[in-house]
Amino acid sequence: MPPTAIGARTEERSTVSSQPCPQAGLAHRTPPWRPCVALAVQYGHLRTAISGGYASRSRDGIHDLLDIETARATADTLATLHDDLTEGVGISGPAARRAIHAANHAPAFAGTIFSARAARDLLENPSLTVHDNPKAYLMCVYNREKALCHRLAGQQETPSLDRCQPTCANITRTDHHATQLMALADVLEKQAGTLTPAPMGKRLQARADNLRAIAKNHHNNRLTLAEASA
Numbered sequence: 001m002p003p004t005a006i007g008a009r010t011e012e013r014s015t016v017s018s019q020p021c022p023q024a025g026l027a028h029r030t031p032p033w034r035p036c037v038a039l040a041v042q043y044g045h046l047r048t049a050i051s052g053g054y055a056s057r058s059r060d061g062i063h064d065l066l067d068i069e070t071a072r073a074t075a076d077t078l079a080t081l082h083d084d085l086t087e088g089v090g091i092s093g094p095a096a097r098r099a100i101h102a103a104n105h106a107p108a109f110a111g112t113i114f115s116a117r118a119a120r121d122l123l124e125n126p127s128l129t130v131h132d133n134p135k136a137y138l139m140c141v142y143n144r145e146k147a148l149c150h151r152l153a154g155q156q157e158t159p160s161l162d163r164c165q166p167t168c169a170n171i172t173r174t175d176h177h178a179t180q181l182m183a184l185a186d187v188l189e190k191q192a193g194t195l196t197p198a199p200m201g202k203r204l205q206a207r208a209d210n211l212r213a214i215a216k217n218h219h220n221n222r223l224t225l226a227e228a229s230a
């Protein structure tokens with residue numbers, strides 16, 4: 001399984017359902033349904049089903065809601081990345097320097113996404129479109145010209161995070177992603193050694209080795225904010 005398809009299996013894809021969202025209520029200012037909607041927007045299902053993207057010609061309440069939720073998710077991702085980089089967290093990947101540039105603008109958008117107009121100001125700026133993709137343990141610094149997921153999905157305006165491709169030039173990872181990859185590798189390795197028949201164990205071990213290789217590649221190529229500015 002390719003590394004960025006870690007969470008791309010059908011059964012793991014996010015959907016909007018009647019079940020309580022596991023992220024609901026994490027922030028007291030956030031309505032309990034909002035993280036679920038934001039996650040669905042990020043993964044493209046809701047937006048694809050309703051409009052096909054930011055560029056939809058008909059603008060109405062649901063499109064404005066989608067824009068606002070997408071922009072807030074992007075602003076949150078930028079703010080987290082900005083804080084991480086400021087604290088010395090390292091970043092790697094072909095889109096690392098674009099991510100650093102985008103994160104520099106995070107303070108300008110903190111707490112400002114209250115209207116569809118403000119949302120579109122952020123979403124229509126191609127240098128700021130950073131999407132968290134936790135299921136693939138990476139961030140997508142979206143540039144439609146470089147996007148590999150569209151060759152499979154046929155979409156243009158937004159990344160198809162659930163179809164993320166491991167060789168895409170829009171990928172970046174932080175130290176946190178590398179730590180998560182190592183933790184997952186540990187779990188898989190433990191399962192491979194104790195709980196499964198040999199063929200399945202070998203597959204789990206191979207997947208664990210692949211995750212460790214990605215994490216090692218991150219640590220060998222990581223940049224800090226200070227190094228990037230030098």
Ligand code: SF4
Nearest residue numbers: 140147149164165168
């Ligand atoms: S644009 Fe690239 S990094 Fe972003 S979701 Fe698509 S394949 Fe993944």
